[in-house]
Amino acid sequence: MGMDKRGTVFETEDGRTAIRFVRLLPHPPEKVWAAITDPSQLSVWFPAVVDLNRPAGSELHFGVTAEQQRRYGMIPDPSRKPNGRMLRHEPPTILEYEWSGELLSWEITGTPEGSRLVFTNVLTDPTIANPAAAGWQAGLEVVEAQLNNHPITWNPLDRATELAANDK
Template sequence: MGYIQGMDSRRGTVFGTEDGRVAIRFVRLLPHPPEKVWRAITDPGQLSAWFPAVVELDVPAGAALLFGVTDEQRRRYGMSEGSSGRMLRNEPPSVLEYEWAGEILTWEITGTTDGSRLVFTNVLSDPTAAGPAAAGWEAGLEVVEAQLGGRPITWNPLDRAEELASRT
């Protein structure tokens, strides 16, 4: 995994899990209250600007999830089928954890004196995907930060992910 060593914290930190898988963790300090950050990672309208699937996350733990293909994925990659998963934890506004196509995604939000600390961890099903996955999530988190700050999204997160991936 030498190719991962050069990744800085903004790009995520790659590490091995106790069960032998590979995970990427991102930490963002955000000057917004936990409830606002929660909406940014769960509201379908906000998700549509950055999340790589169409999904309804406002479901209880144990519920099945369907991750649909976005219009952009259809156009760009010819994708036609979504995938499934399930909600593992849904504890607004602090913990959102779900399984998606064999991967575990965990969003943890903690209030701070200046806003929130967001920790996002993606346990991968394919360890060789760490570089491209990190680039994709970094691009998505850039959109989340812009949304939270009220800044217009003037870029395509898929283009940005490809740009970031080419740097690894």
């Protein structure tokens, strides 16, 4: 598996399309875990408002962000109807959940240098692999900046749009 920043698109054993990202991070697993689960950190880069600090089996509600409302006119669901489920929640190593039929899996392994993060998104629609990869790459760039205490001076949605345009 290569270390392509853009991720690797592949077919799963059951014929679905997935994207996998691998990052080697000079931070302990606990710090990486916080970057992908802490609401204050998620709010900067994750494409939904959600509480991921829930036990396995919990229903999840992935809500519309303020930026999505402003930019795309998306409307929040006032009933907060569940649209996902926590499958595995094993801090600080495994986070796996379902979101509107897609599977998202985060695996963090400690290394002598810090951590190895493997993120896999199994898609419901294979035709969105390229824009989805651009979005996740943009999000992971923010995660890395947060981990390194670098200021976030860009909008991840703008960055995702830029990355997707470079695919054409």
